[in-house]
Amino acid sequence: MNQTASAAHDNTPEIWLIRHGETEWSQSGQHTGRTDIPLTDHGREQARSLRPVLAAQAFDLVLCSPLTRARETCAEAGLGAQAQEEPRLREWDYGIYEGRTTKDIHVEEPDWSVWTSAIPDGESIDAIQARAQSLIERFLATSGRIAVFSHAHFLRVLGACWMSDSAALGAHLLLDTASVSVLGFERDARALRQWNIRYPQR
Known part of the structure; x- marks a missing residue:
């Protein structure tokens, strides 16, 4: 799409979801929930590339x-x-799977998926769905345009719950860094x- 969304109107919110830029762990595919790591240099460049788009809103x-x-x-x-700062925007807590790649986890648990499997010491899909829905209630009580800076899995859950009230739909919503x-x-x-x-769009 070459055009930005139209302005929010009639007191309904328009929510812009911005995933953070690249980190070392997003590049390697490691699950990054509660671990607090910074952007890479490329991640900062990605974030700066958003300035003209966001400044126009x-x-x-x-x-x-x-x-x-x-x-x-x-x-x-x-x-x-x-x-x-909005604490409910933090990433999914992956519990014992924090810092591990899906490929690595599948060696031990071939059918594992964050969307369908238990997350020991972490956050269940029901819990993250409830968190997303509580944020949606805040959005619906706010008129105008809202910018939200958060993380891949949580934003996928948020988009899914916005459309269908089901976090599981997020499995089908891919999300790149700095998107x-x-x-x-x-x-x-x-x-x-x-x-x-x-x-920039190519």
């Missing part, structure tokens, strides 16, 4: 995960001064306006 509210990779992305993208997605409305129905847009 008027955001009524900017929310950011408390984790460093999200906060750095928000700052490099030019919205750090406006941001409010922009937009949630909004089609008449009275909650809708996905854009998904996984990367800048």
